[in-house]
Amino acid sequence: xxxxxxxxxxxxxxxxxxxxxxxxxxxxxxxxxxxxxxxxxxxxxxxxxxxxxxxxxxxxxxxxxxxxxxxxxxxxxxxxxxxxxxxxxxxxxxxxxxxxxxxxxxxxxxxxxxxxxxxxxxxxxxxxxxxxxxxxxxxxxxxxxxxxxxxxxxxxxxxxxxxxxxxxxxxxxxxxxxxxxxxxxxxxxxxxxxxxxxxxxxxxxxxxxxxxxxxxxxxxxxxxxxxxxxxxxxxxxxxxxxxxxxxxxxxxxxxxxxxxxxxxxxxxxxxxxxxxxxxxxxxxxxxxxxxxxxxxxxxxxxxxxxxxxxx
Numbered sequence: 001x002x003x004x005x006x007x008x009x010x011x012x013x014x015x016x017x018x019x020x021x022x023x024x025x026x027x028x029x030x031x032x033x034x035x036x037x038x039x040x041x042x043x044x045x046x047x048x049x050x051x052x053x054x055x056x057x058x059x060x061x062x063x064x065x066x067x068x069x070x071x072x073x074x075x076x077x078x079x080x081x082x083x084x085x086x087x088x089x090x091x092x093x094x095x096x097x098x099x100x101x102x103x104x105x106x107x108x109x110x111x112x113x114x115x116x117x118x119x120x121x122x123x124x125x126x127x128x129x130x131x132x133x134x135x136x137x138x139x140x141x142x143x144x145x146x147x148x149x150x151x152x153x154x155x156x157x158x159x160x161x162x163x164x165x166x167x168x169x170x171x172x173x174x175x176x177x178x179x180x181x182x183x184x185x186x187x188x189x190x191x192x193x194x195x196x197x198x199x200x201x202x203x204x205x206x207x208x209x210x211x212x213x214x215x216x217x218x219x220x221x222x223x224x225x226x227x228x229x230x231x232x233x234x235x236x237x238x239x240x241x242x243x244x245x246x247x248x249x250x251x252x253x254x255x256x257x258x259x260x261x262x263x264x265x266x267x268x269x270x271x272x273x274x275x276x277x278x279x280x281x282x283x284x285x286x287x288x289x290x291x292x293x294x295x296x297x298x299x300x301x302x303x304x305x306x307x308x309x310x311x
Contacts, residue, residue, distance in 0.1 A: 003032045010040045019044050035065035039074055051082045062094070069098035073106050076113065085117035104130045104137035111144055120148050138168040139177050146184035155191035162188060179209035186218050195222050210270045211300055220256075220296040230256050232290040232298075233263045236283040241275045246305035250282070254299040256290045266297050 001009070006025045013022035023044045029037030038061025045054035058075040065071060072095035080088035092110040095101055107129040114123035127145050132138035142165020149158035162185035169178055186201035199222045205215035235253040240246075257263040260281055268276050 001028075003029055003034055006032070007034075007036060007040070010037075010044075014040070014043060014047065017047075019048055035061060035068040035071060038065070038068075038071055042074060042078065046078060051078050054078050055082065062091075066094075067098055069095040069101040069106070072098070073101075073109060076106070076109055080109070080113040080116055083116075085113050085119075088113040102137075104132065104134070104141070108137070108140050108144055111141075111148075115144070115148055115151075120152055123148055132168070135168045135170050135173060136177065139165045139173060139181060141165070142168070143177075143181045143184055146181065146188065150184060150187045150191065153191065155188040159185060159188035159192070175208040179205040179212045180214065182208070183212050183215040183218070186215060190218055190222065198222060206270050207272075210297075211302065213299060216270075216297050216299070220294040220298070223294065223296065225295045226291070226293075227258050227295060228291045229258050230290045230293065230295055231258070232256050232287040232293070233260065234285045234287050235260075235263055235267065235281055237264075237267060237279050238282045239271075239275050239279040241272075241278075241303075243274075244305055247308045248278075249303040249305045251303055252301045253297060254287075255297050256293045256295045258295075260284045262295075266295070267300075270297055270300075 006029050010022045010025035010029065013019070013025060023041065026037050026040035026044060029040060031037075038057055042054040042057040042061070045051070045057060055075065055078050058071055058078065061068070061071045062075060072091045076088040076091035076095065079085075079091060089110055092106050092113070095106045096103055107126055111123040111126040114120075114126055124145065127141050130137060130141040132141060142161050146158045146162040146165070149155070149161060162181055165181045166178075166185070182201050182205035186198045186205060189195075189201060190198035198218060202215040202218040202222070205212050206219070209215075233253075233255045235255055237251050237253060238248060239251070240248045253263070253267050255263040255266050257266055263284065264279070264281055268279065271279060
């Protein structure tokens with residue numbers, strides 16, 4: 001198998017969650033002396049929730065391929081997630097020193113590292129380095145800026161940042177990138193005391209990405225529906241989407257509701273209208289009482305599509 005086929009094999013296995021197969025393919029890519037193999041292998045370990053091992057792989061990779069800025073960038077991301085902000089920033093600086101680097105991507109990630117370390121002003125300063133040549137970079141930078149400003153309780157500036165990002169959205173922009181920007185705008189409006197606009201933007205975010213927990217939080221808080229008999233449900237739903245080449249899908253939800261029937265009604269609100277009639281509850285477990293929690297959807301997984309032969 002040539003190296004391109006091995007890379008395709010590793011990427012496919014990662015998407016399918018077959019980490020053993022992905023690891024074997026990634027190790028063979030490394031053996032063929034392709035630096036991308038280190039990124040693939042690091043992702044395998046990260047998906048297994050073993051960030052120290054992922055970081056070790058990338059540290060080996062940047063020694064062997066110091067001009068691969070993508071390895072430095074991913075090393076910065078994983079160090080940041082692991083709580084090593086100084087190490088993350090050092091990796092990002094190393095990435096920026098490499099010819100051909102996507103400086104906007106790296107500077108956005110560096111801003112996130114500063115923010116995680118509690119250095120909001122430094123994060124905002126780092127975002128000034130983002131040129132925003134591409135729409136994707138401008139949208140990502142606007143989202144991070146708006147989220148930081150919301151945390152700093154500067155909703156006017158946050159709303160301005162979010163709207164600036166939304167102005168760069170194109171038909172090619174990914175829904176998963178636009179949704180958190182709308183959620184940030186929704187939060188800014190909420191902080192400004194404009195609950196009606198906040199709720200509208202939160203629903204716009206959910207329409208693009210039902211997994212956006214910030215938007216789901218705002219919907220619950222603004223609607224503020226409580227019940228003494230509310231319970232926290234873990235629900236497994238089954239459905240079908242004719243737009244995908246699959247026999248159906250499974251999806252897990254966490255919902256606070258009075259009953260299974262009400263939980264399904266909350267779920268139907270966030271699902272696309274064209275698949276609502278196909279949805280049914282396959283399993284519903286009560287996790288805990290939730291009389292002190294607002295009712296609604298709290299969390300859901302991505303769709304897990306299947307074919308009958310796969311069941």
